[in-house]
Amino acid sequence: PAGPAGPAGSAQPAAPTPEGGTCEPEATGIETRRALLRRYWPVALLIAALLVGTALVARQPEPGLPLSPASAGPGGTKALxxxxxxxxxxxxxxxxxxRDGPSENGPDTxxxxxxxxxxxxxxxSFVRDGGTLVIATGSAAVADLRPVGSTAFGFVDSPLARDCDLPALAEAGRVRAPGGVVYEPPAGAVGCYPRAGGSxxxxxxxxxxxxxxxxGAAALTNGVIGSADNAVLAxxxxxxxxxxxxxxxxxxLRTDAAGNDGQGLLDLLSRSVRLALLQLGIAFLVVVAWRARRLGRPVGExxxxxxxxxxxxxxxxxLxxxxxxxxxxxxxxRDDLRQGLVQRLGLARDASAEQIGGAASDRTTLPADDVVAALTGPVEPDDAQLVALAQRVEDVRRAVATPPSSPGGVRVR
Incomplete structure (x- = not known):
């Protein structure tokens, strides 16, 4: 049942529980925590996936310089x-x-x-003197080469087949060269291990x-030279x-600043670092798209x-x-109704219920008995009687507040 109205208004109290009290606030707190979990678990899952992916892709720093003949790490060339x-x-x-070439007791290769x-x-000069020059990474010294693609087949670095007639490479049928590039063979040159229109x-x-x-020099590194026929090729x-x-x-090799081959900061980052940065960028875009404000038609509230x-x-x-x-x-x-009627009807504060009912009946269409019943009401009411009393008090207050010339006087129920 609805509760009573106080002196300042007629607000209804909250519905009681079967034990007679209102709902405990702990239930609302539990529901709030569940709502927060449902709302933020995709973000937590995405962050966990990024951390796992970065841990799987990222590698520990290698000892020594990459490609260093003294380095035993995966990127070194000590095995070569x-x-x-x-x-x-x-x-x-x-x-x-x-300075000395093959003809002057220098190296042959x-x-x-x-x-x-x-x-x-x-x-x-070394090549003209009869030497064999092998450049693993960087620009050519004799030929003018133009890169036309990479050794990757989609997202996979599959081995390359020889597909050339150089007698020296007869035993090196397949080579694995991850992250390499392929060049367009110039006139007079021989291209081997083709892919994507180049060699x-x-x-x-x-x-x-x-x-x-x-x-690319990756085929000669410690971590790759044991793959396919890389060692045979070397x-x-x-x-x-x-x-x-x-x-x-x-x-x-110590060179001046002109020998940087046009490499920038991104060229110095490893593939795992670039993949981690790409994952972070994708995650940022997903969060922005998920949490961004949807601009639509304003809704009045x-x-x-x-x-x-x-x-x-x-x-x-x-309470x-x-x-x-x-x-x-x-x-x-009853006290609130008595105080309001006495002030509005101009009666003494100690006026009886019958006097107040008569004065109200003279100025409104209310029967005097209805006003007296509202003022005296049941002393020990049950829930139904308390609700009926609250409604009767509200009807009397509204009828007395209505000017006599206004149509539609309120009839007490």
Whole structure:
């Protein structure tokens, strides 16, 4: 049943529970926490997936410089040096291009892991003197090569087939070269291991020697040289005969600022770092699209009018309902009605119920007995009688407040 109205209004108290009290606030807190979990669990799942993906893709920093002949990490080339020495080659790691060529007791084969030399003339001279120059990464010294694609087949770095007639590569049928590029073979050159309209290996004769340019040094690193026929390819290019003298120019070759080969900051980032940044960018866009404001037609929303003292009235009604103080509620309703009628009708504060009923009947269409019944009401009402009393008090108050000239006087029910 509805509760009584207090002196400042007629707000209804909250419905009681079967035990006679209102609902506990803990239920609302539990529902709020559940709503928050349902709302934010996709974000938490996305963050967890990003962390797991980054941990799987990212790699630990390798000891030493990448491609360094002294590094035993996956990106080093120490295994290449050991393989060449194992087949009888004399390997020397140098920090600059040797001045002596093959005809002057210099190396027979020169491997440049990263060609960032500002002046290619020493390399050209080495080739003209009959040496074999192998450039793993960087610009060619003799040929003018144009990259036309990559070794990746979609998102997969599959092995490359030889598909050329160079006798030295007869045993190296397949090569795995992840992250490499392919070049368009120029006139007079031989291209091997083709893909995407280009070749990963370009052999260009010059003078009495040969320049061999690879589309990347990854095939010669410790982590990849054991794949496919990579080791066979390295031996065929660098040490085709027992006793071959090989000079390896490491990646820490000191050059001036002009030899940076146009590399920028992004070129220095590893593939795993770029993938992690891409994942973060995609996650940011997903969160923005999910949480962005949807601009649409404005919808009008009527604001509730806050009445002064309405919270107090509601609180008093709830307290009376929880304590089942029906007698106290009935007394408050009658006293409030008596005070309002005495002030409006101009009667004494100690006027009897009959005097107030007669005065109200003279000025309105209300019967005097109905006003007296509202003022005297049941002293110990039940829930139904308390609701009926509250309705009767409201009808009397409304009828007395209506001017006599206004049509439609209120009939007390």
């Amino acid at each position: 040096v050991e393989i060449l020495r194992g087949v009888g080659a004399t390997v020397e790691v140098v920090d600059r291009v040797p 020169l491997l440049v892991l990263v060609n960032n030399l500002p002046d290619p003339e020493p390399l050209r 990963w290996l370009i052999a260009t004769p010059s003078g009495t020697g040969t320049e061999i340019v690879l589309g 031996m065929a290019l660098l040490a085709p005969e027992d006793g071959t003298r090989v000079a390896v120019v490491g990646p820490d 009527a604001q509730q009018v806050q009445l002064e003292g309405s919270e107090l009235v509601t609180a008093v009604g709830n 009376l309902q929880q304590t089942r103080a029906r007698r106290r509620a009935s007394q408050l309703l």
